[in-house]
Amino acid sequence: MKINVPLVLSCASFVTASLFPAAGLSTAAAKEKPVIYSIVHGTLSDPFWAVYRKGLQDAASAYGAELRALGTEVHSVQGEVDLFNSALAAKPAGIITTIPDAAAFQEPLERAKNAGIPVIAINVTDTRPKAERDPYLFYIGGDEYLGGQEAAQKVLSVKKPAEAACWIHEPGHTGLEARAKGWTDEMQKAGIKSDTLTFRANNPTEAAAALKGFLTSHPNVDALFAVGPPPASVALEVLNELGKSEKVTLISFDLTQEQVEAIQNGSLLGTIEQQQYLQGYLGIEFMKLYLDHGFVPGGSVLTGPNLVDKANVATVKAQVEAGFR
Amino acid sequence: MTVIRLVLARLETGALLSALAVASIFALWTSNFLSLESITSVLIVTSESAILAIAVTLLMIAGEFDLSVGSVLGLSSVVVPLMMVNYQVPPLAAVMIAFAIAVGIGLLHGTIVRGLRIPSFIVTLGGLLFWRGIVFVITQGFPVRVPRGSGSLFDFFSYRFPNGFDVSLLWLIAWAPVFYVLLTQTGFGNWIYASGANERAARAMGVPVDRVRTILFVFTSVSACLAGLIQVGRFGSVDATRGQGLELEVIAASVIGGTSLSGGVGSIGGTILGCLIIGMIRNGLAIAGISSYWYTAIIGLLIVAAVLVNKATERFRKVAV
Numbered sequence: 001m002k003i004n005v006p007l008v009l010s011c012a013s014f015v016t017a018s019l020f021p022a023a024g025l026s027t028a029a030a031k032e033k034p035v036i037y038s039i040v041h042g043t044l045s046d047p048f049w050a051v052y053r054k055g056l057q058d059a060a061s062a063y064g065a066e067l068r069a070l071g072t073e074v075h076s077v078q079g080e081v082d083l084f085n086s087a088l089a090a091k092p093a094g095i096i097t098t099i100p101d102a103a104a105f106q107e108p109l110e111r112a113k114n115a116g117i118p119v120i121a122i123n124v125t126d127t128r129p130k131a132e133r134d135p136y137l138f139y140i141g142g143d144e145y146l147g148g149q150e151a152a153q154k155v156l157s158v159k160k161p162a163e164a165a166c167w168i169h170e171p172g173h174t175g176l177e178a179r180a181k182g183w184t185d186e187m188q189k190a191g192i193k194s195d196t197l198t199f200r201a202n203n204p205t206e207a208a209a210a211l212k213g214f215l216t217s218h219p220n221v222d223a224l225f226a227v228g229p230p231p232a233s234v235a236l237e238v239l240n241e242l243g244k245s246e247k248v249t250l251i252s253f254d255l256t257q258e259q260v261e262a263i264q265n266g267s268l269l270g271t272i273e274q275q276q277y278l279q280g281y282l283g284i285e286f287m288k289l290y291l292d293h294g295f296v297p298g299g300s301v302l303t304g305p306n307l308v309d310k311a312n313v314a315t316v317k318a319q320v321e322a323g324f325r
Numbered sequence: 326m327t328v329i330r331l332v333l334a335r336l337e338t339g340a341l342l343s344a345l346a347v348a349s350i351f352a353l354w355t356s357n358f359l360s361l362e363s364i365t366s367v368l369i370v371t372s373e374s375a376i377l378a379i380a381v382t383l384l385m386i387a388g389e390f391d392l393s394v395g396s397v398l399g400l401s402s403v404v405v406p407l408m409m410v411n412y413q414v415p416p417l418a419a420v421m422i423a424f425a426i427a428v429g430i431g432l433l434h435g436t437i438v439r440g441l442r443i444p445s446f447i448v449t450l451g452g453l454l455f456w457r458g459i460v461f462v463i464t465q466g467f468p469v470r471v472p473r474g475s476g477s478l479f480d481f482f483s484y485r486f487p488n489g490f491d492v493s494l495l496w497l498i499a500w501a502p503v504f505y506v507l508l509t510q511t512g513f514g515n516w517i518y519a520s521g522a523n524e525r526a527a528r529a530m531g532v533p534v535d536r537v538r539t540i541l542f543v544f545t546s547v548s549a550c551l552a553g554l555i556q557v558g559r560f561g562s563v564d565a566t567r568g569q570g571l572e573l574e575v576i577a578a579s580v581i582g583g584t585s586l587s588g589g590v591g592s593i594g595g596t597i598l599g600c601l602i603i604g605m606i607r608n609g610l611a612i613a614g615i616s617s618y619w620y621t622a623i624i625g626l627l628i629v630a631a632v633l634v635n636k637a638t639e640r641f642r643k644v645a646v
Contacts, residue, residue: 035614037614066614067614068613068614069614069616070611070614070616071616071618073570073618073620073621074566074569074570075566076566076569076570077468077560077562077564077566077567078556078560078567081560082366082369082370082607082608082611083611085362085366085369085608086363086366086607086608086611086612087611087612088362088366089357089358089360089362089363089366089608089612090355090357090363090611090612090614091357091360091362100564101468101560101562101564103468103470103471103560103561103562104560104561104562104564106561107485107559107561111485115362170566171461171464171465171467171564171565171566173564174468177467196465198461198465198565
């Protein structure tokens with residue numbers, strides 16, 4: 001078969017150009033608006049970030065900002081730092097970013113500071129004292145450690161588990177580790193041993209098999225904390241399949257429609273919400289206020305933890321369906 | 326006409342044209358793509374992946390794959406700060422131990438492939454999972470930080486100057502010519518090509534195919550270790566997912582650079598250009614504010630396009646030979 005090289009290259013250029021015509025036009029049309037980048041470590045398979053993004057988009061429309069929302073394809077600190085460096089090169093008006101690894105972000109955040117580009121941390125941040133921490137303006141998000149503690153306290157309010165477990169689906173994510181630590185510390189205070197599971201949940205079939213194996217080999221475990229929606233979804237299915245939904249009390253973090261239904265039917269005790277819509281919305285709003293007037297709040301702006309259980313799930317459900325929670 | 330034929334006969338031509346096309350598209354599309362900050366960002370990403378991709382290319386030319394490089398990178402990166410923190414091992418000794426582990430892993434992979442006659446795809450797929458599992462076991466999922474005060478050694482691997490350029494580029498500038506000379510100017514280079522082009526004929530001519538491939542498995546592991554140490558220097562910490570997915574990215578860079586998946590064909594220059602193209606696409610999409618989810622789709626398109634271009638220019642290479 002003969003292949004016409006120029007034709008192939010022309011076709012490739014055409015395909016590339018036609019994939020993103022809107023972006024080029026919007027860049028030209030929105031010249032007056034401040035360009036604000038949002039960079040997160042989230043993955044497509046986690047519905048959490050879709051709600052966050054809606055918050056960003058709503059605020060960008062309300063406050064007249066040009067939003068450029070980026071995320072890594074898989075959870076990767078290195079990938080997120082590379083995106084941050086690229087965002088710096090675009091010389092935006094401001095950047096809103098998660099900081100899942102404070103050491104890895106130190107150098108790029110210092111470059112941003114030196115370049116005069118303000119940065120607001122959202123969702124997960126540098127937990128060191130202010131004098132030691134990375135240079136960013138302030139933090140908007142939940143308190144992960146408190147969230148883990150609240151999950152444990154909720155379980156302890158209904159029973160004293162014989163043995164507990166906590167499932168981190170993105171090992172290495174400092175925010176998830178803090179949730180797990182809050183849970184484990186609180187359980188230890190109550191004299192209950194808690195194991196930490198670290199298998200990934202992006203392949204639900206494999207994750208389900210691993211969880212089944214764990215629950216079979218640890219028959220005394222009767223309380224499980226899933227630190228996000230992906231492991232919560234898998235755990236709900238596994239406990240149902242094993243007929244352990246009543247024996248093992250399941251509590252989770254964050255909120256999806258599946259978790260709302262599970263709270264309603266009693267297979268999930270509750271979930272700790274960090275109201276990520278607010279993280280997106282307030283991220284843009286505070287950045288715009290900083291750019292226009294130089295406002296900086298006195299400390300972190302906490303959007304969580306907030307417990308959703310049977311008592312308030314009906315109110316929350318409508319908001320979940322609308323994509324706000 | 327002859328000049329054009331000679332240019333088309335070069336394996337790097339397709340990758341060079343693609344690199345120019347990608348650079349032109351992003352330069353026209355975004356206003357900051359050619360800024361110093363942007364160029365240095367692209368070069369950082371390119372240097373790290375190219376150091377690894379070069380060794381992977383040599384192995385692919387010899388007719389084998391190494392899918393474990395991302396996990397070996399993760400393991401090498403984790404071992405160094407972990408030994409320094411938990412066992413107070415001096416930084417230089419920790420680095421030497423990491424390289425020794427990498428050599429051992431490469432030898433192990435090569436020996437299993439050679440001794441048990443198991444395809445390298447399977448052996449290194451097992452390595453990908455096994456070594457990643459070891460990383461999770463020894464870190465328990467927690468990130469490991471390089472202790473304070475040990476920066477000078479790690480600055481040797483990666484340090485970003487105020488103008489944005491990083492020491493990792495110097496590593497690539499030192500690394501690439503060594504492998505280029507090895508591949509194109511030595512008998513060992515001929516053995517690499519011969520092993521991948523026609524294994525049976527190579528053996529009949531006395532080429533020590535198994536030894537060549539084992540050495541190349543060691544090269545890939547050592548390169549993964551070096552790339553890992555560069556990242557340790559750059560980030561000052563290592564998380565348990567470090568290097569995950571990198572194996573496919575460097576194979577993609579190799580293929581975009583003209584390396585054949587069936588062995589016997591490939592070049593160092595083409596692979597570096599492949600890494601540069603991937604770096605430019607990642608950076609350009611981010612600057613334009615396009616979701617990086619597009620990145621995966623575009624790399625997929627590029628791989629197929631690269632194979633088409635290579636097929637189209639194959640006849641010129643045959644004529645030139």
